Amino acid sequence: MIRIEKERIDEFIRALMETWSVYAPARDGKNTLFAPVEDPAGIDHGIFNTDKSPKEIFFPHSEVLFEFEGGEIKKVERDARPIAVWGLRGCDARSLRLLDKVFGSAWQKPDNDMFEDPYWKEKYDDSIIFGTACNEPRSTCFCNWFGAGPHDGAGMDVKVVDTGEAFILDPVSEKGKKYIGSLKGWAEATKKDVTKMKAAAKEADKAMGEVFGMDGIQEKMADLFLKPVWNDIGAKCVNCGACAFICSTCHCFDVQDEGKKGKKGKRIRIWDTCMFPIFTMEASGHNPRDMSKDRLRQRFMHKFSYFINNYDEHLCTGCGRCVIVCPVNLDIREVVREVMACEA
Numbered sequence: 001m002i003r004i005e006k007e008r009i010d011e012f013i014r015a016l017m018e019t020w021s022v023y024a025p026a027r028d029g030k031n032t033l034f035a036p037v038e039d040p041a042g043i044d045h046g047i048f049n050t051d052k053s054p055k056e057i058f059f060p061h062s063e064v065l066f067e068f069e070g071g072e073i074k075k076v077e078r079d080a081r082p083i084a085v086w087g088l089r090g091c092d093a094r095s096l097r098l099l100d101k102v103f104g105s106a107w108q109k110p111d112n113d114m115f116e117d118p119y120w121k122e123k124y125d126d127s128i129i130f131g132t133a134c135n136e137p138r139s140t141c142f143c144n145w146f147g148a149g150p151h152d153g154a155g156m157d158v159k160v161v162d163t164g165e166a167f168i169l170d171p172v173s174e175k176g177k178k179y180i181g182s183l184k185g186w187a188e189a190t191k192k193d194v195t196k197m198k199a200a201a202k203e204a205d206k207a208m209g210e211v212f213g214m215d216g217i218q219e220k221m222a223d224l225f226l227k228p229v230w231n232d233i234g235a236k237c238v239n240c241g242a243c244a245f246i247c248s249t250c251h252c253f254d255v256q257d258e259g260k261k262g263k264k265g266k267r268i269r270i271w272d273t274c275m276f277p278i279f280t281m282e283a284s285g286h287n288p289r290d291m292s293k294d295r296l297r298q299r300f301m302h303k304f305s306y307f308i309n310n311y312d313e314h315l316c317t318g319c320g321r322c323v324i325v326c327p328v329n330l331d332i333r334e335v336v337r338e339v340m341a342c343e344a
């Protein structure tokens with residue numbers, strides 16, 4: 001573990017920028033998000049988990065996949081430097097690992113030929129994630145429902161702990177250990193630092209709400225598929241899609257071609273969501289999910305049933321963004337509690 005006094009953090013980030021394209025928390029008007037770093041002095045290290053999730057770094061809201069002209073496909077040139085993310089919270093680091101199960105290498109096994117998304121892999125595989133432990137979790141945080149905690153390092157390459165006067169960099173993955181091992185000119189963390197880190201982790205754990213047991217939710221969701229509970233929950237939802245777009249794990253997308261059909265143009269991938277009525281609209285006009293409750297149920301089924309079937313994990317990390325953003329105060333934690341309390 002190394003220690004970086006706060007007055008030297010810009011120096012550390014500047015060195016990182018020599019090799020990596022660095023993203024860090026920033027303010028954009030009233031919103032907070034991850035932005036490319038041009039000047040380390042502009043990083044706001046005090047931002048908690050950003051309003052907009054960092055999935056955009058690897059899975060942009062709108063991404064040109066390729067261009068075409070006269071039957072020729074042209075690859076889009078991108079920044080060739082690998083990506084370093086600074087200041088990612090534990091829930092978001094785990095979200096990226098979940099998305100890597102869908103798009104990348106995390107769920108690939110030697111004996112299967114599951115699809116790998118080259119646009120995700122070219123960014124995520126070479127990246128390095130510096131995650132920041134949460135010393136003061138919010139009331140909307142519930143990462144502890146999923147076996148994690150505010151100082152959890154899963155999904156990070158290096159865990160960063162703020163001890164007040166310094167940042168302590170604690171390598172987690174092999175990549176993180178290699179990187180930290182290669183650094184010169186930084187002091188080792190002291191015993192006092194380690195004591196402070198442990199105390200901060202303990203305080204942060206205490207600040208979290210009670211853990212809600214999720215055992216059996218997958219079966220429960222399946223049993224309740226046709227039950228009226230979804231009518232009541234779905235009646236509140238206005239299908240604005242904000243929860244899905246802000247979510248660090250939702251990953252539905254649409255693919256569209258722009259330009260002269262078959263002649264010159266570009267193929268674009270853009271975010272989409274199962275909360276929108278036209279998401280499942282068929283050419284015939286039939287919509288298998290034409291009711292609001294059907295769409296809301298789909299989002300919950302995906303997170304707490306289908307994803308577990310496919311990838312052995314919940315598709316939620318308890319970041320709390322959807323709780324904050326929903327205009328009708330539809331709280332995912334309340335929905336889970338209601339579903340779990342319901343008789344099948």
Ligand code: SF4
Pocket residue numbers: 243246247248249250315316317318319320321322323332
């Ligand atoms: S469903 Fe809500 S709490 Fe869970 S990861 Fe998405 S935004 Fe965060």
Ligand code: SF4
Pocket residue numbers: 236237238239240241242243244275325326327328329330
């Ligand atoms: S943010 Fe709330 S109202 Fe909007 S789609 Fe999500 S659950 Fe429905």
